[in-house]
Amino acid sequence: xxxxxxPSAAGDDxxxxxxxxxxxxxxxxxxxxxICIEQTVEFPPDLLPTGDIRDRIVGRVESxxxxxxxxxxxTISYSTITLxxxxxxxxxxxxxxISIKHGIRVQSLEFPASVYQIFRGPRFGREGLRHLLGVWxxxxxxxxxxxxxxxxxxLAQAAYQFAVGGIDIIKDDHGLADQSPAPFRxxxxxxQEAVMKANSLTGGRSLYVPSVSAPSDRILERxxxxxxxxxxxxxxxxxxxxxxxxxxxxxEYRIALPLLIHPSFLGSFVxxxxxxxxxxxxxxxxxxxxxxxxxxxxxxxxxxxxxxxECLEIVEGTSVGMGVIKPIFPAxxxxxxxxxxxxxxxxxGREVILLIGGDLHRPGPNLxxxxxxxxxxxxxxx
Amino acid sequence: xxxxxxPSAAGDDxxxxxxxxxxxxxxxxxxxxxICIEQTVEFPPDLLPTGDIRDRIVGRVESxxxxxxxxxxxTISYSTITLxxxxxxxxxxxxxxISIKHGIRVQSLEFPASVYQIFRGPRFGREGLRHLLGVWxxxxxxxxxxxxxxxxxxLAQAAYQFAVGGIDIIKDDHGLADQSPAPFRxxxxxxQEAVMKANSLTGGRSLYVPSVSAPSDRILERxxxxxxxxxxxxxxxxxxxxxxxxxxxxxEYRIALPLLIHPSFLGSFVxxxxxxxxxxxxxxxxxxxxxxxxxxxxxxxxxxxxxxxECLEIVEGTSVGMGVIKPIFPAxxxxxxxxxxxxxxxxxGREVILLIGGDLHRPGPNLxxxxxxxxxxxxxxx
Numbered sequence: 075x076x077x078x079x080x081p082s083a084a085g086d087d088x089x090x091x092x093x094x095x096x097x098x099x100x101x102x103x104x105x106x107x108x109i110c111i112e113q114t115v116e117f118p119p120d121l122l123p124t125g126d127i128r129d130r131i132v133g134r135v136e137s138x139x140x141x142x143x144x145x146x147x148x149t150i151s152y153s154t155i156t157l158x159x160x161x162x163x164x165x166x167x168x169x170x171x172i173s174i175k176h177g178i179r180v181q182s183l184e185f186p187a188s189v190y191q192i193f194r195g196p197r198f199g200r201e202g203l204r205h206l207l208g209v210w211x212x213x214x215x216x217x218x219x220x221x222x223x224x225x226x227x228x229l230a231q232a233a234y235q236f237a238v239g240g241i242d243i244i245k246d247d248h249g250l251a252d253q254s255p256a257p258f259r260x261x262x263x264x265x266q267e268a269v270m271k272a273n274s275l276t277g278g279r280s281l282y283v284p285s286v287s288a289p290s291d292r293i294l295e296r297x298x299x300x301x302x303x304x305x306x307x308x309x310x311x312x313x314x315x316x317x318x319x320x321x322x323x324x325x326e327y328r329i330a331l332p333l334l335i336h337p338s339f340l341g342s343f344v345x346x347x348x349x350x351x352x353x354x355x356x357x358x359x360x361x362x363x364x365x366x367x368x369x370x371x372x373x374x375x376x377x378x379x380x381x382x383x384e385c386l387e388i389v390e391g392t393s394v395g396m397g398v399i400k401p402i403f404p405a406x407x408x409x410x411x412x413x414x415x416x417x418x419x420x421x422x423g424r425e426v427i428l429l430i431g432g433d434l435h436r437p438g439p440n441l442x443x444x445x446x447x448x449x450x451x452x453x454x455x456x
Numbered sequence: 457x458x459x460x461x462x463p464s465a466a467g468d469d470x471x472x473x474x475x476x477x478x479x480x481x482x483x484x485x486x487x488x489x490x491i492c493i494e495q496t497v498e499f500p501p502d503l504l505p506t507g508d509i510r511d512r513i514v515g516r517v518e519s520x521x522x523x524x525x526x527x528x529x530x531t532i533s534y535s536t537i538t539l540x541x542x543x544x545x546x547x548x549x550x551x552x553x554i555s556i557k558h559g560i561r562v563q564s565l566e567f568p569a570s571v572y573q574i575f576r577g578p579r580f581g582r583e584g585l586r587h588l589l590g591v592w593x594x595x596x597x598x599x600x601x602x603x604x605x606x607x608x609x610x611l612a613q614a615a616y617q618f619a620v621g622g623i624d625i626i627k628d629d630h631g632l633a634d635q636s637p638a639p640f641r642x643x644x645x646x647x648q649e650a651v652m653k654a655n656s657l658t659g660g661r662s663l664y665v666p667s668v669s670a671p672s673d674r675i676l677e678r679x680x681x682x683x684x685x686x687x688x689x690x691x692x693x694x695x696x697x698x699x700x701x702x703x704x705x706x707x708e709y710r711i712a713l714p715l716l717i718h719p720s721f722l723g724s725f726v727x728x729x730x731x732x733x734x735x736x737x738x739x740x741x742x743x744x745x746x747x748x749x750x751x752x753x754x755x756x757x758x759x760x761x762x763x764x765x766e767c768l769e770i771v772e773g774t775s776v777g778m779g780v781i782k783p784i785f786p787a788x789x790x791x792x793x794x795x796x797x798x799x800x801x802x803x804x805g806r807e808v809i810l811l812i813g814g815d816l817h818r819p820g821p822n823l824x825x826x827x828x829x830x831x832x833x834x835x836x837x838x
Contacts, residue, residue: 108759112759113631114603114631115604115631116600116603116604116631116813116814117813117814118814118815118818121814121818126605127603127605127606130605131603131605131637155637156604156631156635157635158633158634160633160674162669162670162696163631163669163696165695165696165721166631166633166669166693166696166720166721167631170630170695170696170720170721171760171790173695173721173722173723173724173727174719174722174726174727174754174760174761175727175760175761220498221496221498221499221504221513222497222509222513223497223512223513224509248552249495249497249549249552251542251544252540252542252545253537253538253539253540254537255513287545287548288542288544289543289544289700289703289704290698290701291704294673311544311548313547314544314545314548314552314698315544315698316672316697316698316701318697319672322671337556338553339547339551339552341554341555341557342724342725342728342731342732345555345556345557345728346727346731349723349724349727372556377490377494378553378556378557379556379557380556408553408556431498431499432498432499432503433500435500436503
């Protein structure tokens with residue numbers, strides 16, 4: 075194998091990834107060196123030729139520091155050449171093979187400006203979404219159309235009532251795909267019509283957001299259908315579709331809709347504290363880079379596993395400086411109730427989408443009335 | 457919300473998922489009941505209307521049994537109506553939201569025949585791949601073109617030598633995407649040409665297998681390009697692209713190529729023993745259902761984390777009875793060496809693809825000679 079010169083590409087900048095390594099210092103140092111190889115050339119170090127590949131393709135340990143008992147943080151930089159301007163390969167460099175090793179967790183990411191010229195992030199972000207809704211002075215309110223098994227007509231009735239009651243964002247439950255009880259096209263047509271009807275009655279601007287976590291070769295088709303039907307956004311689960319489907323929708327010129335990101339199937343990345351990817355990097359930074367405008371995650375104290383500090387980590391990731399990439403909305407949900415609204419507002423402040431799903435059915439069968447209670451409970455806190 | 461009748465669809469069969477629940481018995485029972493709701497209607501149980509939704513959409517606990525100290529296995533069945541005939545939604549039902557809860561691991565899957573009419577699995581499987589190669593009496597041998605940073609010409613030189621030496625499957629390293637040192641089209645063109653030239657010299661049938669873990673909207677285009685160039689298979693990482701991209705490639709009529717599945721970015725699903733998805737279900741059953749013809753995984757005792765018994769679990773998942781879905785090849789690799797060939801053959805037998813990557817460069821710069829050593833080391837064991 076003859077060493078050769080790499081193209082001296084413009085944009086031979088470096089991305090920086092900070093990993094938490096659960097190990098003693100000597101082991102952590104060896105792990106860091108190993109990551110540099112594993113995530114790039116994947117080649118026995120002693121057999122690597124000297125020259126450009128060793129100097130520029132292999133990752134570089136920028137720092138290693140103790141964080142707490144038995145753990146170190148290593149910052150490793152990679153040349154942007156390794157990414158090839160593509161999101162799947164970016165994920166591969168960050169955490170591909172080392173996802174299979176123990177004791178390595180991606181903590182945070184830092185990209186050079188050149189990466190933000192390739193991945194433009196969300197189209198709307200917080201400000202754009204507020205602009206669409208015309209709501210500037212309070213948290214946004216969201217709910218989900220459910221349960222699976224209802225007909226399009228029944229889901230549309232619920233959507234109508236939620237919109238009449240003033241909910242900003244009315245999304246499909248993420249488990250609504252194209253099942254026989256409520257096929258995608260009929261559901262989207264009816265629900266969108268219902269929300270428009272309600273908007274014309276109230277003068278409001280509620281958005282209906284259908285779920286498009288479809289088979290690979292159907293995502294764009296469903297998104298286009300939703301867009302043409304007048305839908306107000308799209309819900310997608312990158313755990314099911316791959317993160318690049320989000321990037322594709324966010325950059326597709328024919329679809330100018332905000333994207334709500336749902337965490338389905340992503341839990342294994344965050345629930346093991348010594349492995350995976352941090353809440354901050356996964357739900358904050360990577361979701362933004364891919365192009366989500368809001369990220370749904372399970373609120374602490376609900377029926378899921380996240381702690382309050384993990385939720386606040388996500389909030390931080392949604393707005394931390396990332397070049398030209400817009401801040402996006404955190405959208406805590408998952409077993410939330412009307413009773414917890416004051417606490418959620420106290421925790422998250424105004425820059426949040428509050429998501430209450432099934433519990434919005436609890437006060438009684440008049441969903442418009444229940445929705446109004448939700449709206450009022452937030453308004454009275456402002 | 458008015459209960460209504462669900463369509464009495466043909467194929468209202470049930471899939472059965474066995475979960476390992478790390479909990480005491482009372483908690484495990486409650487967790488199982490919760491999974492039935494969470495993975496389907498995601499609705500407060502006390503607010504669910506009686507009737508079809510409760511009876512047919514909500515999952516059903518079929519059994520709960522102790523497996524060992526502090527753990528239970530629950531088998532839960534779901535109506536195929538919930539799947540809507542789509543792989544992303546199938547993954548969502550199996551493990552979507554509950555991936556975010558603690559103490560739940562998918563152990564094994566059981567599908568009714570109707571599911572195998574929708575998901576046809578691999579096109580080739582073990583027998584089809586052997587037929588392509590004309591090799592019936594020994595393990596198949598594979599290697600990877602690397603390191604990243606080499607030019608297409610250099611990679612093609614290596615491919616040529618490996619093919620001359622008799623390696624059956626010569627794949628791109630999974631980190632080769634479309635980076636500037638070796639752009640996809642030039643790399644695939646040159647490497648395929650090199651392998652064909654070697655085949656015409658040796659009379660062999662080595663297959664070149666390029667990597668197509670591309671952006672969502674480019675996967676098909678790259679696969680088509682590779683197919684038209686005459687490539688012998690496609691390498692794809694469902695952790696990066698989503699599992700449905702595998703299904704799409706396996707069922708696309710214009711691409712009749714075997715698919716090698718790489719585990720990049722999937723490690724977090726298996727490395728936490730009390731969460732995620734078992735090696736058996738993820739690398740065996742789900743990979744097969746999606747349409748992989750061979751599944752690459754890190755061999756025990758290499759530089760990764762899998763144990764011998766986890767590797768053998770994968771082997772079992774690649775061939776366990778799954779209706780009409782063909783058995784596929786396990787392909788252990790990851791830091792494997794020539795010295796370990798006898799042990800690998802003793803462990804895996806004949807129905808395996810042995811994958812040696814970087815270490816095939818170790819004996820010296822003559823890669824054809826190194827490849828011959830690999831081939832001979834396997835032949836002499838038969």
